[in-house]
Amino acid sequence: MLKKIPKKRKVKSKAGGVGEKYILRLFVTGILPNSTRAVVNIKDICEKYLKGRYELEIIDIYQQPALAIEENIIAIPVLIKKLPLPEERLIGDLSDTQSVLEGLNLIS
Amino acid sequence: MRKGRKSKVTKFKFLKSLTGIQGLDDITTGGLPKNRPTLLLGNTGCGKTIMAMEFLVNGITRYNEPGVFMAFEEKADELIVNVKSLGYDLDEYVAKKSMYLEHVRVDSNEKLATGKYDIEGLFVRLGHAIDKIKAKRVVLDSLDTLFYGFDYAILRSEFKRLFSWLKEKNVTAIITAEIGDAFLTRHGLEEYVADCVILLDNRVTNQITTRRLRVVKYRGSLHGNNEYPFIIDEKGITVFPIIAEALQQKSSTRRISSGIKNLDEMLGKKGFFEGSSILISGTAGTGKTSIAAAFVYSACQENRRCLFCAFEEAPNQIIRNMQSIGFSLKPLVESEMLTFYYSRPTLQNLELHFIAIKKLINEIRPAVVVLDPITNLMTEGPNSDIRSMLTRFVDFLKTQHITVMFTAAITVGSIERNPSDEGISSMVDTWMMVQDIEVDAERTRSLCVMKSRGMPHSNEVKKFIISNKGIKLNPIATGKTDSKRVAKENQNLLPQNNL
Numbered sequence: 001m002l003k004k005i006p007k008k009r010k011v012k013s014k015a016g017g018v019g020e021k022y023i024l025r026l027f028v029t030g031i032l033p034n035s036t037r038a039v040v041n042i043k044d045i046c047e048k049y050l051k052g053r054y055e056l057e058i059i060d061i062y063q064q065p066a067l068a069i070e071e072n073i074i075a076i077p078v079l080i081k082k083l084p085l086p087e088e089r090l091i092g093d094l095s096d097t098q099s100v101l102e103g104l105n106l107i108s
Numbered sequence: 109m110r111k112g113r114k115s116k117v118t119k120f121k122f123l124k125s126l127t128g129i130q131g132l133d134d135i136t137t138g139g140l141p142k143n144r145p146t147l148l149l150g151n152t153g154c155g156k157t158i159m160a161m162e163f164l165v166n167g168i169t170r171y172n173e174p175g176v177f178m179a180f181e182e183k184a185d186e187l188i189v190n191v192k193s194l195g196y197d198l199d200e201y202v203a204k205k206s207m208y209l210e211h212v213r214v215d216s217n218e219k220l221a222t223g224k225y226d227i228e229g230l231f232v233r234l235g236h237a238i239d240k241i242k243a244k245r246v247v248l249d250s251l252d253t254l255f256y257g258f259d260y261a262i263l264r265s266e267f268k269r270l271f272s273w274l275k276e277k278n279v280t281a282i283i284t285a286e287i288g289d290a291f292l293t294r295h296g297l298e299e300y301v302a303d304c305v306i307l308l309d310n311r312v313t314n315q316i317t318t319r320r321l322r323v324v325k326y327r328g329s330l331h332g333n334n335e336y337p338f339i340i341d342e343k344g345i346t347v348f349p350i351i352a353e354a355l356q357q358k359s360s361t362r363r364i365s366s367g368i369k370n371l372d373e374m375l376g377k378k379g380f381f382e383g384s385s386i387l388i389s390g391t392a393g394t395g396k397t398s399i400a401a402a403f404v405y406s407a408c409q410e411n412r413r414c415l416f417c418a419f420e421e422a423p424n425q426i427i428r429n430m431q432s433i434g435f436s437l438k439p440l441v442e443s444e445m446l447t448f449y450y451s452r453p454t455l456q457n458l459e460l461h462f463i464a465i466k467k468l469i470n471e472i473r474p475a476v477v478v479l480d481p482i483t484n485l486m487t488e489g490p491n492s493d494i495r496s497m498l499t500r501f502v503d504f505l506k507t508q509h510i511t512v513m514f515t516a517a518i519t520v521g522s523i524e525r526n527p528s529d530e531g532i533s534s535m536v537d538t539w540m541m542v543q544d545i546e547v548d549a550e551r552t553r554s555l556c557v558m559k560s561r562g563m564p565h566s567n568e569v570k571k572f573i574i575s576n577k578g579i580k581l582n583p584i585a586t587g588k589t590d591s592k593r594v595a596k597e598n599q600n601l602l603p604q605n606n607l
Contacts, residue, residue, distance in 0.1 A: 029228045037223070061229060065236035072213050073229035075258060079222075091258075092223035103220045 022046075022054040022104070023083040029076050030062045034093045038077035041094035049106050079103075122329050125173075125245070125280040128166030129159065131347030135323060135332040141303045145274045145281040150308030155319055155340050156284040157182070158194065159308070160247040162344050163282055164207065165196050173244035173280075174206045176237045180253035184209045194344055208237045214257040221259065227266045231273060238277055246274065250284040271301040303327040309335070318460070321347055339463050346463055359383070364476075364511055367406030368399070370570065370581035371540075371555070376563035380538055382475075383509040384561070385502050389516040390542035394553055395574050396515040397421070399542070400478045401430040402579050403513055405437065408445040412475035416448050417465055420481055423448035434578045447472055462501050469508065477505060481515040499535055537561040542572060547584055555581060 026042055028035035039058060046054050061068040061076070071080065075091040081104055090103040101107045123142035126133050133139050140146045140163075150156050164175035179187050187209065188198045201207035212230065238246065254263055274281045283302070305324040321338050323331045338347040363378040372379040380386055388396050397420075404414045418426060426448075427437045440446035449468055451461060469477065482498070505512045514536070539558040544551050553572040557565045570581040 027229070029232065032228070034224050034226065041223075061232045065232050068229050068232050069210065069236070073233070074212060074214065074227050074254070075225045076228040076232075077225060078229070088220070090220050090222050092221045092225040095223035096221075099220055099222045103222065 020053065020084055022050050022081065024054060025057045025059060025071075025080045025082060027059050027061055027068065027071065027073050027076060027078045027080070030060055035077050037093040037095060038079070041097075041100070042079060045094070045097065045100055045104075049101065049104075124329070126166075126171060127163045128170050129162055129345050129347065131336065131338065132321070132345070135321075135336060135347060136304075136326060137330050140280055140282070141327070141329070142280050143275065143278045144303045145271050145283055145301075146304040146306065147302035148282050148284045148306050148308065149287050149324075150284075151287055151310065154308040154310040155338070155345065156308060157187075157249050158191070158340055159345055160249050160282045160284055161187075161191050161196065162194070164245055164247050165198075165201070167245040167280075168201050168206045174208075174241040175245035175247065176208045176234070176241065176243045176279075177210070177247045177249070178234060178237070179209065179211050179249055180214060181250060183211045187211075194342065205241050208241045208243065210237060214253050226262065227254070227258065227270075231270070235277070238279060243279055246277075246279045246281040248281065248283045250286060252285040268301055304329075337460070337463065339460060343467075346467065360509065364412070365406050365410070366399075367402035367404070368579045368581065371399075371579075374557055374566035374568070374570070374581070375538070375560055376565060378563075380511060380560075381562065382511055383506060384511060384537035385505070385535070386511070386513040386538040386540070387516060387536040388513065388540050388542060389518050391544060392517055394542040394544060395572060395579070396517070396542060397426065397480055398430070398433060398574055398579060399540075399555075400480050400513055400515055401426070401433075401435045401437065404446060404476060404478055405430075405435040405440070407476045407511075408440045411445075413444075413472060414440075414446045414476040414478070415465070415468060415472060415474040416446060416478045416480065418448060418450045418480055419452070423450050432576060433574055434576055444472075447474070466501075466504060469505075469510070475510060477510050477512045479512070479514045481517050483515075483517045502535055545569070547571075552584070554584065 024042070024046070026038060028038060042056065046056055059067055061073060067073075077091070077093060079090040079094060079100075081088040081090070084105075088103055088105075090100060094100050098107075122138075124136070124138040124140065125142040126139040127136075148156050148160060161177070164177055167173040167175050177187070182190065191198060198207060198209060202209055210233065212233070234246070234248075237243065251267065271283075287307075302325075304326045307322045307324050309320045309322070311318055311320060319338050319340070320335045322335045323333060336347050338345055360382040362382040363380065364382045365379040366372050366375065388399055390396050400416070404416055407414050416423070416426070421429070423441075427441070430437050437446060441448065447468070449465055451464070465477075502512065538560040540555060541558050542553060542555045545554045546552070553574070554569050555572040556567070556569040559565075569584060571584045573580045573582060
């Protein structure tokens, strides 16, 4: 069973705050169904909630296995929120929008 | 036609990959299934990581097979330090690109599931590692760590996929896991994912810890299915198997002198067979150790190396005592013809004694081994255990073509024709009994050959004399004793008789 990430009340007030820039990395494996879905989902969410203040990098570890080692990737797909700190990881195809928004601290 | 078909069948051989681990290759009749995954299960601290590492290092050093080690628990640098004590220099192998070490960190709290996922990331990393060094061997240690980070149901199906993926990759893999969670439980994964399952165990009985190994399953291959004790020391892992080749041992017709001229005469005039097993049983103080010393002394003179395993007296004490009856053992020890192994039986488990002795045998390659006395070992554990251990040990010695002599102390009460010595006598080739008997009111040491397979032997009970010139056997002459004291006493009695 996965534990939900602890709710960080401190960052709550900042959620959705103007000007806070998001740097996201999505690790996928080629065009496998989970990966394809994840790409669509994250693009959707970014456009809806982070318009104009995000950087999204999509990395295919089939092509860049070294990055998988560097970032200690096991589960795929995985979204890593590099900024704002703290770094967070969201595994899965990102279809549970509610959880994604929580994970990205966009809602509390 | 029939012949042709037959030879085809016998030609089929299950491909195996030698582990190079002492004993394990015997139990598995040639190693682990080649290009397939093997599951190594056990609780914490029972030696999974070391066994897996030894498999990998042996692959590199002996069989020219590069290997990948994926560590889920220890960091790479920790692992390197930990196995240094076994003499493995992983840095060197890594530098030579014959080993690839990677730490796969599993964090439990950082992840939030947002939908479907798999552990393809691990596959990618593993595939990358295998391709990088063209690995033939892979270790995943230990896989169940993943349960701390990911969903149980997903992992179960992913593990299945992992095992078949490893097969496709044509690597011989060891996957370690703790018992519980998914393995060896009611819904055990091991049932269908692995072709070979080995179970390690660390057990404490009578305050003595023994590690044991059992091959639970090995698809398509013969394997020993008992529990085998194993040890981990500075030379790595040694498993102590029943030697399957025992029945194929060569039987020698060559003879070896017992070191006692009169005794050789009783044994078809030539002594023991080479490579046979000899038991000397007797009550306390009847001279069992002296017979063993005579044997060892004469074997050394004939240029045969000897190993004397003493479980009662310390070597120095034996040397001193035997000096007094004319066997000078000290020079033999100095010239390394004779080696002593001395240990108190209670110090460690019986199996461990045998393993230690076996190792010593492999090192010094003796022609003669003496265990004095075997009964001291019997204080440990129930007798059936000891018998099976002894049988295995005797089998091992026979395959090595070593002549072995045991001494066994028996109590006076048990002599009455039922002194089967807890059943040891049935597994030895020659059995001799020494005891105190009364001849004309005189306590006399006697010796008789109870059995000696494959040779004519004397049925006579001989008088057994130990003097400073060694050991002699004389016929027991009733009616006249050589003791002056008895003669004198008899004389004193005479006048009374005349009355």
